[in-house]
Amino acid sequence: MRAFTKTMRFVGDLDDEFYDDERQRDVWNEASAVGFQMFYWAAIIGAAILAWTANTTGVWIALGIIVVATFISYATLGYSAARGVNMYTAAKLGRVRGVVVAAIIAVGSFGVLIRLQPDVYSQASSWAGAVVGAIAAGVVVALSIRQMRKRNARFEAEEI
Template sequence: MSTPTKSSPYMRFASAVADFGDPFYSEERQRDVWNEASAFGFQLLLWGGLVLSAGMLWLGGPEALPYAAALLIVTGFASALTLGYARRLGVDAAARKFRSRSPSRLIVLALVLAVLLGGLARSVALSNSLANGAATSALGGFAIGVVVALVPLLLMRRAQKRASRATVHTAHDDDRDGA
């Protein structure tokens, strides 16, 4: 495969984990099918992590909170590594042109997130009635988790806006030079 694997420790790690040097990747159709299968599996991981975490919170209550959080962390970590790998190869999967334009997918995502947050609120409320200290700890952990999740997203959005402005300014400067 033509992936530049020697450029950084991250890329060498990704190459070792995915075994990109395997002859399997040399045949185009196999590679295309594997890419589609991997995308399908990645989507299952993302949706499954959200749905299973919500189910854990609703069915397991406060006792399931650490396990649901661990599942969300693993899912988020896998997602971050996948997006980081693509970005290192020049593909920004968070760019507007790659986002889903399907309103039904966004509605389903909003519903799943609402059920997840409802389960979290229910677990925290139950935990509060059982032990005030545990609820405070869970709520504090949730607040820290939100900050940890939102900060990289906000930084990514800021970088995208800067890159977009730089592209617009460069194009505008080129137009001036050509006139």
């Protein structure tokens, strides 16, 4: 984990003397958060549009955008967790904003799947299996987050 944290500090240029001034650091961190979110929204909305309107090359680009945006989001969460802040316990995940983001990503991902579908998805049973698999994955993720929240709540209670 130490190599990950060091790499993220390098990527963010966090050891620059600019961060020595607390006000500059706070304002820049807020500005960076706004910039990250603007870029993230533009990327996922663009990917969702590309997935449904572009040719095959555009659909592959949409898939790449979705994968990269997801990776960056998880790297951000991972860095935060490595620094002792778990966003899954510190923030409300069921907010409207999160549901909208999930819906946009789902629309884009579904568009990619439809446009790049292999021949096997020409049968209704394959689609049914994909839908059941997606629902099962969603349940597993929700249960994992719930379990993680309980574990972190116990951990925080023990610290007090």
